[in-house]
Amino acid sequence: MKATRWARHVALTFACAWVIPGCLPAQAVDERTAQCWSCHGDNGESPNPETPSLGAQKSAYVLIQLYLFREKMRRFELMNNAVKGFSDDDLRTFADMISRLPPPPPTADTVDPARMERGRALVRQYRCNVCHSPDMAGRDAVPRIAGQREDFLVKTMREYKANIRAGYDASMGDVLQPIPDADILDLAYFTARQP
Ligand code: HEC
Ligand code: HEC
Numbered sequence: 001m002k003a004t005r006w007a008r009h010v011a012l013t014f015a016c017a018w019v020i021p022g023c024l025p026a027q028a029v030d031e032r033t034a035q036c037w038s039c040h041g042d043n044g045e046s047p048n049p050e051t052p053s054l055g056a057q058k059s060a061y062v063l064i065q066l067y068l069f070r071e072k073m074r075r076f077e078l079m080n081n082a083v084k085g086f087s088d089d090d091l092r093t094f095a096d097m098i099s100r101l102p103p104p105p106p107t108a109d110t111v112d113p114a115r116m117e118r119g120r121a122l123v124r125q126y127r128c129n130v131c132h133s134p135d136m137a138g139r140d141a142v143p144r145i146a147g148q149r150e151d152f153l154v155k156t157m158r159e160y161k162a163n164i165r166a167g168y169d170a171s172m173g174d175v176l177q178p179i180p181d182a183d184i185l186d187l188a189y190f191t192a193r194q195p
Contacts, residue, residue, distance in 0.1 A: 035082065036094070044101035052152045056103035061143045063095040064168045073166055103137075106147040107192045119190020122183050126175060128191075136194050141168065146194035153188035 040046050044055020054062070068074035070083045070091065083091065123129050123136075133139055136146035145153065159165035161176035161184070176184070 032082070033094075033097075039078070045104040046149055046152075049149075050151050050155050051149070052156075053104035053147065053149055054098045055101040056137070057098050057101075057144050058138045058140060058142070059095045059099035060140045061138060062098050063091055064141055066091040066094060068166065068168065075166075103144070104147040104149075106195045107150060111193060112189075115186060115189055116193065119186045122187050123190065126179060126183075126187075128175075128187070131171070136191060145191050148192060150188050150192035153191055154184060157184045157188065 039048055039051050040054045041048075044053060046053040065074060066083050066086070067088075069076065069079040070086055072080050083094075086094075128145075129136070131142050132145055133142075136144065138144035156165060157172075157176055157179075158181070160167070160172040161179070163173060165172075167173070179187075
């Protein structure tokens with residue numbers, strides 16, 4: 001029994017290694033995929049605090065981030081472990097899968113119109129819409145931020161500002177340098193409520 005399972009594992013690993021260089025056995029990919037969704041939500045919308053929603057995220061952006069996690073350039077242990085041993089092709093598979101999930105619905109609660117207006121003005125003032133697109137849906141290596149969880153937006157902007165989160169380039173660190181924390185909170189409030 002044990003030997004059979006072992007033989008199948010070897011066969012899978014072998015087939016994988018020869019047919020698609022560097023890929024994980026199909027079984028391993030399925031298992032890891034289930035883990036991804038248990039944290040990030042299986043419908044593109046994350047139910048967990050400070051865990052980003054991934055729905056409709058730009059494939060190029062996701063690929064870069066997964067690469068940064070794998071190389072431990074973006075440091076976050078749970079994610080560094082989640083993609084450990086993935087090949088570039090595996091990262092691409094996940095990036096494409098994620099980009100096809102539906103976009104997360106915007107935070108729905110009683111909206112504070114004055115705060116929304118402040119957020120909208122700050123987005124123009126700091127030119128967030130120039131890079132992230134006017135609808136904040138992102139493009140290429142610039143992420144979608146519309147409808148992202150507010151707690152994650154705040155956390156990650158503070159980390160860029162404090163140079164804790166490394167990006168593939170320095171743009172967000174530079175953007176956030178002069179932005180006070182009160183504005184970060186209003187930007188996150190507005191962005192999380194964008195459809
Ligand atoms: C144990 C929970 C957990 C698991 C399992 C997990 N993630 Fe994550 N993931 C997180 C958290 C939390 C973050 C936010 C890290 C940070 O604060 O910088 C994150 C960040 C990400 C990001 C960056 C998103 C962004 O907008 O910056 C991507 C992409 C991602 N995860 C994809 C995956 C994939 C693909 C898998 C499975 C192979 C996976 N995650 C497994 C918790 C998890
Ligand atoms: C010069 C172009 C540029 C401008 C201006 C800009 N961004 Fe970004 N932003 C980027 C890029 C590129 C990334 C991805 C960087 C990386 O690899 O971490 C990013 C990442 C982010 C993230 C991380 C999203 C995630 O899912 O992890 C947030 C949040 C964000 N930007 C918010 C903003 C806000 C709010 C503003 C305006 C105050 C803004 N950005 C202005 C280019 C820009």
